[in-house]
Every structure is written in C-alpha cells, then in structure tokens.
Amino acid sequence: MTQLQCTPNINQAERTKRLLFGLATLILAFIFLIALLTLDASRWWRLPLFFLFWGATIGIFQWREKT
8 A cells, every 4th residue: 555645735934833833832731730730739720731732732743744
C-alpha cells in the first residue's frame, strides 16, 4: 500500500507559529495543572484545562501535518 504525499498548504513561518502556539499552550496547561494539584483544588476546576490541552494538540498536529 502506498502512502500519499501531502503538499503543505502553509509556509514555514505559519508552521512555526502553530508549533510555538501549541508548545506555549501545552506549557501553560501543565503550569495550571500543577498549580491546581498543588492547591488541592476540586476536580471541577481542572475540567477547563481540557480546552488548553485541546488547543495545544491542535496546534502541534497542524504543524506536524503541514496544514
């Protein structure tokens, strides 16, 4: 089975922006998670972190797939 080659639809500068956004958001999410765990906050306070982790994942996957 052959693998399809994907042509990037964004330039290198945009890819770099998406990677930096993804990594910055990931770091921020981990900082908030550690702070909430240290403060022994309720699980409900950790629920909004899903959106930060989701945003980080989207940015990193877009960088990786060149879209």
